[in-house]
Amino acid sequence: MKHRLAPSLLLQSTTRALGITLAASILCAAMFPFFALSNLSMIYLLGVTFAAARYGKMESILVSLFSILAMDFLFVPPRFSFVVSNDEFVITFIVMLVVSAVIGDLTSRVKQQAQIVSERERKVESERLHNTLLSSISHDFRTPLSTITGAVTTMIERGNFVDSTQKELLLMVREQSERLARIVRNVLDMTRVDSESINLNREWQSLEELLGVALEHCDRILGDRNVTISLSEDLPLLHLDGVLFEQLIVNLLENVGRHTPPNARIVIRSQKVEEFVIFEIEDDGPGIAAGEEEKIFKKLYRISSNGSTGQGLGLAICRSIVLAHGGTIIAGRGELQGALFRISIPHHEMQKVIGV
Amino acid sequence: MDREISERVKILVIDDEEPIRRFLTASLETGEYQVIEAANGQIGIHAAVMHNPKLILLDLGLPDIDGLELTKEIRTWSQIPIIILSARGQESDKIKALDYGADDYITKPFSIGELLARIRVALRNTSHLREESLPVFDNGTIRVNFTTREVFREDTLVHLTPTEYKLLTVLTQSAGRVITHTQLLTKVWGEQQAEELHYLRIYMKQLRHKLEKDPARPAFFTTEPGIGYRFRT
Numbered sequence: 001m002k003h004r005l006a007p008s009l010l011l012q013s014t015t016r017a018l019g020i021t022l023a024a025s026i027l028c029a030a031m032f033p034f035f036a037l038s039n040l041s042m043i044y045l046l047g048v049t050f051a052a053a054r055y056g057k058m059e060s061i062l063v064s065l066f067s068i069l070a071m072d073f074l075f076v077p078p079r080f081s082f083v084v085s086n087d088e089f090v091i092t093f094i095v096m097l098v099v100s101a102v103i104g105d106l107t108s109r110v111k112q113q114a115q116i117v118s119e120r121e122r123k124v125e126s127e128r129l130h131n132t133l134l135s136s137i138s139h140d141f142r143t144p145l146s147t148i149t150g151a152v153t154t155m156i157e158r159g160n161f162v163d164s165t166q167k168e169l170l171l172m173v174r175e176q177s178e179r180l181a182r183i184v185r186n187v188l189d190m191t192r193v194d195s196e197s198i199n200l201n202r203e204w205q206s207l208e209e210l211l212g213v214a215l216e217h218c219d220r221i222l223g224d225r226n227v228t229i230s231l232s233e234d235l236p237l238l239h240l241d242g243v244l245f246e247q248l249i250v251n252l253l254e255n256v257g258r259h260t261p262p263n264a265r266i267v268i269r270s271q272k273v274e275e276f277v278i279f280e281i282e283d284d285g286p287g288i289a290a291g292e293e294e295k296i297f298k299k300l301y302r303i304s305s306n307g308s309t310g311q312g313l314g315l316a317i318c319r320s321i322v323l324a325h326g327g328t329i330i331a332g333r334g335e336l337q338g339a340l341f342r343i344s345i346p347h348h349e350m351q352k353v354i355g356v
Numbered sequence: 357m358d359r360e361i362s363e364r365v366k367i368l369v370i371d372d373e374e375p376i377r378r379f380l381t382a383s384l385e386t387g388e389y390q391v392i393e394a395a396n397g398q399i400g401i402h403a404a405v406m407h408n409p410k411l412i413l414l415d416l417g418l419p420d421i422d423g424l425e426l427t428k429e430i431r432t433w434s435q436i437p438i439i440i441l442s443a444r445g446q447e448s449d450k451i452k453a454l455d456y457g458a459d460d461y462i463t464k465p466f467s468i469g470e471l472l473a474r475i476r477v478a479l480r481n482t483s484h485l486r487e488e489s490l491p492v493f494d495n496g497t498i499r500v501n502f503t504t505r506e507v508f509r510e511d512t513l514v515h516l517t518p519t520e521y522k523l524l525t526v527l528t529q530s531a532g533r534v535i536t537h538t539q540l541l542t543k544v545w546g547e548q549q550a551e552e553l554h555y556l557r558i559y560m561k562q563l564r565h566k567l568e569k570d571p572a573r574p575a576f577f578t579t580e581p582g583i584g585y586r587f588r589t
Contacts, residue, residue, distance in 0.1 A: 142443060143373050143375060143376065143464075144375070145465060146376070146464040146465035146466075147375040147378075147379050147465075149465035149467075150379050150383070150464075150465055150466060150467060151379055151382075151383075153467035153468065153469070154383045154467060157467060157469045181465060188445070192445075201447070201448075201582065203553055203582075204553045204554040204557055205557070205581075206557045206560070206561055206579075208561065208564070208571065209557070209560070209561075209579040209581075210579070210581065211572055212572055212573055212574055212578070212579060213578070213579050213580075213581055215573055216573070216578075231572065237554055237557050237558070242581040242582050243445070243447060243581045243582040246581045
């Protein structure tokens with residue numbers, strides 16, 4: 001806290017300092033007949049330390065000043081005057097001042113550090129609580145959502161619709177319950193992936209396989225969009241957490257599905273470039289608004305302009321997963337003049353990792 | 357046509373969530389299946405012994421007995437097919453359950469169509485007409501003649517290396533069912549290589565490229581991330 005010498009604060013500090021000095025002086029008065037003056041100075045130093053530990057730097061400075069005056073006036077001969085009979089005492093007072101300053105400084109610094117640590121601990125604790133709460137709420141959502149999705153999907157699969165309106169309504173229920181499930185899934189993923197100790201279950205993965213799973217997951221949301229896939233022949237296996245990485249691709253595809261017209265073109269490609277594997281998804285849709293390319297990866301970012309109502313976690317999760325793997329993800333404009341997402345993952349040569 | 361009550365196939369559902377049990381009963385009891393419900397592990401074991409179901413749907417998150425323990429326990433006295441009902445993000449539990457002897461799993465939320473398909477596969481595998489005793493495997497696109505060791509994709513002969521052929525054979529034997537990485541590696545390469553996931557990835561890729569129309573969007577050789585593969589029928 002910077003020195004805000006508001007008059008009321010100064011008054012408060014002065015009052016405290018006077019109180020401490022008074023207490024020390026009373027103690028010294030009781031000891032005066034039995035102890036040498038040098039020992040009395042220790043009592044005052046105690047007062048300085050107490051002021052620094054209990055209150056702060058201001059108080060400790062004031063106490064050291066008051067203490068010197070008090071000691072001079074009350075105990076140093078000639079008593080009850082500020083005159084000093086022996087020059088030695090001047091040195092005593094100077095040394096007292098210096099020692100007070102050092103004690104005061106050190107004590108307040110220790111206090112400050114302890115404060116910083118406890119603040120950090122509190123922040124970590126509150127975030128942990130926050131995540132636990134989110135996670136437990138989301139878990140509570142799962143059974144109702146599973147049941148609703150299961151029931152409505154069963155109804156749709158059985159057919160026998162009363163009329164096209166009923167079919168339409170059932171499709172809507174399914175679509176929205178799947179959307180809810182996505183949101184819950186993303187919140188849960190965010191609580192998992194947010195904590196600094198994200199536990200990656202790395203195994204050798206084929207990007208082609210993970211892409212295949214993701215495309216199937218997103219079949220409905222991608223609809224009739226034309227998807228071209230171009231994976232280079234020499235793509236190595238990657239040491240990734242397959243479940244998380246597939247989730248990442250799903251989030252990117254969902255993002256494309258949400259922000260492009262139903263007949264958009266999508267191109268997915270991947271190639272090896274020196275130490276990295278580059279994985280790109282681009283479309284010929286409206287693209288990302290200029291200047292927003294970094295912002296879209298922030299949590300809870302929402303595009304307000306085109307009315308798209310995606311919850312803002314999907315891309316933030318993508319970034320967290322990519323970063324956890326030591327890679328990068330950026331967004332921009334692609335050759336198709338739409339959005340382009342480029343992921344770059346360092347790949348370890350298999351020989352190095354398995355020791356062959 | 358309604359089956360006689362006695363002809364209906366008994367399925368035991370062990371799940372502590374009442375809505376899930378209701379949903380399953382309502383969706384499965386539409387003709388060929390009869391559902392017996394159990395709300396926890398103890399009741400489940402009791403019901404399994406009493407009613408002798410043909411298949412068990414088992415939720416992993418039971419309150420009294422751990423679903424994995426239950427799987428192990430049931431396997432000590434029965435080979436009855438078990439399909440695990442699990443939530444997302446429990447991959448290590450699913451793998452353990454499969455290694456303890458569960459036949460398949462399905463992740464909530466699921467559609468009844470998906471579940472019915474897996475139930476059919478699990479029930480078929482227990483019938484005496486196992487796929488492996490037949491000389492030919494044919495799923496309409498891929499045909500394998502085990503006697504001549506010839507493999508055809510839409511009537512075109514495809515050349516496979518011995519390892520690729522062995523891998524394909526193992527997959528056909530568990531067609532429609534999930535098979536874990538460890539199970540596949542052990543069956544094709546032996547116990548010593550049970551950890552060499554990269555072999556599996558490389559050979560699965562080769563099979564996909566030789567036998568799938570679009571290897572990046574496979575129709576048959578599908579991946580279950582974190583768990584294994586499923587050779588779809």
